[in-house]
Amino acid sequence: MSRDARWSALLDLLAEQGRLDVDEAAASLNVSTATIRRDLDQLADQQMLVRTRGGAVAHGVSYELPLRYRTARNAPQKQRIAAAAAAMVTAGDVVGLTGGTTTTEIARALALRGDLAEAGGAGRAPALTVVTNALNIAAELVIRPQIKLVVTGGVARPQSYELTGPLAGGVLRQITLDVAVLGIDAIDPVEGVYAHHEDEADTNRLLAERARRVVVATDSSKIGRRAFARICATGAVDTLVTDTDAPAAAVAAFEEAGVEVVTV
Structure with missing residues:
Protein backbone atom coordinates (compact mmCIF):
# COMPACT_ATOMS: atom_id res chain seq x y z
CA MET A 1 0.00 0.00 0.00
CA SER A 2 1.39 3.39 -0.99
CA ARG A 3 1.84 6.21 1.48
CA ASP A 4 -0.98 8.26 -0.06
CA ALA A 5 -3.31 5.26 0.10
CA ARG A 6 -2.39 4.69 3.77
CA TRP A 7 -2.94 8.34 4.62
CA SER A 8 -6.31 8.31 2.89
CA ALA A 9 -7.31 5.15 4.76
CA LEU A 10 -6.12 6.55 8.10
CA LEU A 11 -8.02 9.80 7.60
CA ASP A 12 -11.11 7.84 6.59
CA LEU A 13 -10.89 5.83 9.82
CA LEU A 14 -10.36 9.02 11.79
CA ALA A 15 -13.40 10.62 10.16
CA GLU A 16 -15.53 7.60 11.08
CA GLN A 17 -14.26 7.01 14.62
CA GLY A 18 -12.91 10.38 15.76
CA ARG A 19 -9.90 8.59 17.27
CA LEU A 20 -7.19 6.19 16.08
CA ASP A 21 -5.22 3.56 17.98
CA VAL A 22 -1.82 2.67 16.50
CA ASP A 23 -2.18 -1.09 17.03
CA GLU A 24 -5.71 -1.24 15.66
CA ALA A 25 -4.81 0.92 12.64
CA ALA A 26 -1.78 -1.25 11.88
CA ALA A 27 -3.91 -4.39 11.98
CA SER A 28 -6.61 -2.78 9.83
CA LEU A 29 -4.14 -1.70 7.14
CA ASN A 30 -1.89 -4.76 7.48
CA VAL A 31 1.26 -2.70 8.05
CA SER A 32 3.68 -2.33 10.95
CA THR A 33 3.00 -0.16 13.97
CA ALA A 34 6.22 1.73 13.17
CA THR A 35 4.77 2.68 9.77
CA ILE A 36 1.53 3.86 11.36
CA ARG A 37 3.38 5.95 13.95
CA ARG A 38 5.44 7.58 11.22
CA ASP A 39 2.32 8.26 9.13
CA LEU A 40 0.50 9.80 12.09
CA ASP A 41 3.50 11.98 12.93
CA GLN A 42 3.65 13.25 9.35
CA LEU A 43 -0.10 13.90 9.24
CA ALA A 44 0.16 15.76 12.53
CA ASP A 45 2.97 17.90 11.08
CA GLN A 46 0.50 18.91 8.33
CA GLN A 47 -2.13 19.68 10.99
CA MET A 48 -4.42 16.96 9.63
CA LEU A 49 -4.85 15.42 13.09
CA VAL A 50 -3.65 15.66 16.69
CA ARG A 51 -1.23 13.03 17.97
CA THR A 52 -1.98 11.37 21.28
CA ARG A 53 -0.22 8.73 23.34
CA GLY A 54 -0.76 5.56 21.33
CA GLY A 55 -2.72 7.12 18.48
CA ALA A 56 -4.40 10.27 17.20
CA VAL A 57 -7.63 12.26 17.36
CA ALA A 58 -9.37 14.54 14.89
CA HIS A 59 -9.03 18.30 15.19
CA GLY A 60 -12.74 18.77 15.77
CA VAL A 61 -16.17 17.18 15.60
CA SER A 62 -16.68 18.08 11.94
CA TYR A 63 -13.96 16.48 9.85
CA GLU A 64 -13.62 16.58 6.09
CA LEU A 65 -10.97 14.83 4.05
CA PRO A 66 -9.17 17.29 1.76
CA LEU A 67 -9.41 16.68 -1.97
CA ARG A 68 -5.80 15.60 -2.45
CA TYR A 69 -6.35 12.66 -0.10
CA ARG A 70 -9.60 11.56 -1.74
CA THR A 71 -8.27 11.06 -5.26
CA ALA A 72 -7.54 7.36 -4.73
CA ARG A 73 -11.10 6.48 -3.74
CA ASN A 74 -12.89 4.47 -6.45
Missing part, protein backbone atom coordinates in the same frame (compact mmCIF):
# COMPACT_ATOMS: atom_id res chain seq x y z
CA ALA A 75 -10.23 5.61 -8.93
CA PRO A 76 -10.96 3.09 -11.74
CA GLN A 77 -14.69 3.88 -11.67
CA LYS A 78 -14.03 7.62 -11.68
CA GLN A 79 -11.70 7.34 -14.65
CA ARG A 80 -14.30 5.41 -16.65
CA ILE A 81 -16.98 7.93 -15.69
CA ALA A 82 -14.67 10.76 -16.66
CA ALA A 83 -13.97 9.29 -20.09
CA ALA A 84 -17.70 8.84 -20.75
CA ALA A 85 -18.58 12.36 -19.60
CA ALA A 86 -15.72 13.94 -21.57
CA ALA A 87 -16.93 12.14 -24.70
CA MET A 88 -20.26 14.00 -24.42
CA VAL A 89 -18.50 17.31 -25.06
CA THR A 90 -18.10 18.50 -28.64
CA ALA A 91 -15.67 21.01 -30.11
CA GLY A 92 -16.91 24.57 -29.70
CA ASP A 93 -18.82 23.87 -26.48
CA VAL A 94 -18.70 26.05 -23.41
CA VAL A 95 -18.38 23.61 -20.51
CA GLY A 96 -18.82 24.31 -16.81
CA LEU A 97 -16.91 22.12 -14.35
CA THR A 98 -17.44 22.19 -10.60
CA GLY A 99 -14.76 20.99 -8.23
CA GLY A 100 -14.32 17.41 -7.09
CA THR A 101 -12.29 14.30 -7.77
CA THR A 102 -14.47 13.05 -10.64
CA THR A 103 -14.65 16.42 -12.38
CA THR A 104 -10.87 16.69 -12.04
CA GLU A 105 -10.60 13.42 -13.95
CA ILE A 106 -13.02 14.82 -16.55
CA ALA A 107 -10.82 17.89 -16.99
CA ARG A 108 -7.83 15.63 -17.57
CA ALA A 109 -9.77 13.55 -20.09
CA LEU A 110 -10.77 16.69 -22.00
CA ALA A 111 -7.18 17.94 -22.00
CA LEU A 112 -6.00 14.66 -23.55
CA ARG A 113 -8.60 14.47 -26.32
CA GLY A 114 -6.70 14.43 -29.58
CA ASP A 115 -9.54 15.88 -31.66
CA LEU A 116 -9.68 18.98 -29.46
CA ALA A 117 -5.91 19.40 -29.60
CA GLU A 118 -6.04 19.25 -33.41
CA ALA A 119 -8.98 21.64 -33.66
CA GLY A 120 -7.57 24.37 -31.41
CA GLY A 121 -4.35 25.93 -30.25
CA ALA A 122 -1.10 26.69 -32.11
CA GLY A 123 -2.37 29.99 -33.51
CA ARG A 124 -5.94 28.79 -33.97
CA ALA A 125 -8.97 29.65 -31.87
CA PRO A 126 -9.46 27.42 -28.80
CA ALA A 127 -11.52 24.30 -29.48
CA LEU A 128 -13.24 24.42 -26.12
CA THR A 129 -14.11 26.91 -23.41
CA VAL A 130 -14.07 25.63 -19.84
CA VAL A 131 -15.56 27.64 -16.99
CA THR A 132 -14.63 26.38 -13.54
CA ASN A 133 -14.60 27.46 -9.92
CA ALA A 134 -11.98 24.82 -9.03
CA LEU A 135 -8.42 26.04 -8.61
CA ASN A 136 -6.84 22.64 -9.19
CA ILE A 137 -8.75 22.15 -12.45
CA ALA A 138 -7.75 25.62 -13.59
CA ALA A 139 -4.08 24.84 -12.85
CA GLU A 140 -4.24 21.73 -15.02
CA LEU A 141 -6.03 23.33 -17.96
CA VAL A 142 -4.31 26.72 -18.13
CA ILE A 143 -1.35 25.23 -20.05
CA ARG A 144 -3.60 23.68 -22.72
CA PRO A 145 -3.68 26.00 -25.76
CA GLN A 146 -6.74 24.25 -27.22
CA ILE A 147 -8.81 25.25 -24.17
CA LYS A 148 -9.97 28.74 -23.29
CA LEU A 149 -10.10 28.83 -19.51
CA VAL A 150 -12.44 31.03 -17.49
CA VAL A 151 -12.09 30.97 -13.69
CA THR A 152 -14.71 32.41 -11.39
CA GLY A 153 -13.73 34.62 -8.50
CA GLY A 154 -14.69 33.73 -4.97
CA VAL A 155 -13.38 32.56 -1.63
CA ALA A 156 -11.32 29.36 -1.78
CA ARG A 157 -12.21 26.29 0.29
CA PRO A 158 -8.96 24.39 1.04
CA GLN A 159 -10.78 21.06 1.33
CA SER A 160 -12.12 21.13 -2.24
CA TYR A 161 -10.08 23.90 -3.95
CA GLU A 162 -13.41 25.47 -4.98
CA LEU A 163 -14.14 29.18 -5.21
CA THR A 164 -17.55 30.10 -3.82
CA GLY A 165 -19.58 33.08 -2.66
CA PRO A 166 -20.86 36.30 -4.25
CA LEU A 167 -17.77 36.85 -6.40
CA ALA A 168 -18.19 33.45 -8.04
CA GLY A 169 -21.89 34.11 -8.51
CA GLY A 170 -21.19 37.46 -10.12
CA VAL A 171 -19.19 35.83 -12.91
CA LEU A 172 -21.57 32.92 -13.45
CA ARG A 173 -24.59 35.20 -13.84
CA GLN A 174 -22.92 36.88 -16.82
CA ILE A 175 -22.34 33.75 -18.93
CA THR A 176 -24.17 30.87 -20.56
CA LEU A 177 -22.97 27.28 -20.84
CA ASP A 178 -23.68 24.50 -23.29
CA VAL A 179 -23.15 21.86 -20.63
CA ALA A 180 -22.50 21.92 -16.90
CA VAL A 181 -20.81 18.88 -15.38
CA LEU A 182 -21.44 18.64 -11.65
CA GLY A 183 -19.33 16.81 -9.13
CA ILE A 184 -21.64 16.05 -6.22
CA ASP A 185 -21.69 14.50 -2.75
CA ALA A 186 -25.06 12.74 -2.97
CA ILE A 187 -27.93 12.15 -5.36
CA ASP A 188 -31.34 10.58 -4.88
CA PRO A 189 -34.01 9.97 -7.53
CA VAL A 190 -36.68 11.61 -5.36
CA GLU A 191 -34.80 14.13 -3.22
CA GLY A 192 -32.39 15.53 -5.82
CA VAL A 193 -28.70 16.46 -5.94
CA TYR A 194 -26.67 17.47 -2.88
CA ALA A 195 -23.38 18.89 -1.61
CA HIS A 196 -22.08 18.82 1.94
CA HIS A 197 -21.65 22.59 2.14
CA GLU A 198 -24.20 25.29 1.37
CA ASP A 199 -21.69 27.61 -0.31
CA GLU A 200 -20.64 24.91 -2.77
CA ALA A 201 -24.27 23.99 -3.36
CA ASP A 202 -25.14 27.62 -4.17
CA THR A 203 -22.33 27.93 -6.71
CA ASN A 204 -23.08 24.55 -8.29
CA ARG A 205 -26.79 25.41 -8.50
CA LEU A 206 -26.06 28.64 -10.35
CA LEU A 207 -23.69 26.89 -12.73
CA ALA A 208 -26.42 24.34 -13.51
CA GLU A 209 -28.98 27.10 -14.06
CA ARG A 210 -26.72 28.75 -16.64
CA ALA A 211 -26.40 25.57 -18.72
CA ARG A 212 -28.51 24.15 -21.53
CA ARG A 213 -27.62 20.63 -20.40
CA VAL A 214 -26.74 19.38 -16.91
CA VAL A 215 -24.63 16.26 -16.44
CA VAL A 216 -24.01 14.74 -13.01
CA ALA A 217 -20.89 12.59 -12.91
CA THR A 218 -20.52 10.43 -9.81
CA ASP A 219 -19.59 6.94 -8.70
CA SER A 220 -22.36 4.69 -7.41
CA SER A 221 -21.39 5.12 -3.74
CA LYS A 222 -23.18 8.50 -3.74
CA ILE A 223 -26.44 7.26 -5.26
CA GLY A 224 -29.46 7.01 -2.99
CA ARG A 225 -27.93 9.36 -0.43
CA ARG A 226 -28.64 12.86 0.81
CA ALA A 227 -26.28 15.52 2.14
CA PHE A 228 -26.76 18.83 3.92
CA ALA A 229 -27.38 21.28 1.07
CA ARG A 230 -29.45 20.65 -2.05
CA ILE A 231 -28.01 21.75 -5.38
CA CYS A 232 -31.04 21.09 -7.56
CA ALA A 233 -34.01 18.82 -8.09
CA THR A 234 -33.64 15.55 -9.95
CA GLY A 235 -35.68 17.01 -12.80
CA ALA A 236 -32.98 19.60 -13.46
CA VAL A 237 -30.51 16.84 -14.40
CA ASP A 238 -30.40 15.70 -18.02
CA THR A 239 -27.80 12.93 -17.73
CA LEU A 240 -26.32 10.90 -14.88
CA VAL A 241 -23.01 9.19 -15.61
CA THR A 242 -22.08 6.54 -13.06
CA ASP A 243 -20.55 3.07 -12.76
CA THR A 244 -22.12 -0.32 -13.26
CA ASP A 245 -22.47 -0.91 -9.51
CA ALA A 246 -25.33 1.59 -9.41
CA PRO A 247 -28.42 -0.13 -7.92
CA ALA A 248 -30.82 -1.23 -10.66
CA ALA A 249 -33.81 0.16 -8.74
CA ALA A 250 -32.19 3.58 -8.48
CA VAL A 251 -31.29 3.58 -12.18
CA ALA A 252 -34.89 2.76 -13.05
CA ALA A 253 -36.13 5.52 -10.74
CA PHE A 254 -33.85 8.09 -12.37
CA GLU A 255 -34.99 7.04 -15.83
CA GLU A 256 -38.61 7.26 -14.70
CA ALA A 257 -37.88 10.84 -13.59
CA GLY A 258 -36.64 11.65 -17.09
CA VAL A 259 -32.90 11.41 -16.44
CA GLU A 260 -30.74 9.64 -19.00
CA VAL A 261 -28.49 7.20 -17.10
CA VAL A 262 -25.15 6.15 -18.58
CA THR A 263 -23.33 3.37 -16.72
CA VAL A 264 -19.72 2.52 -17.48
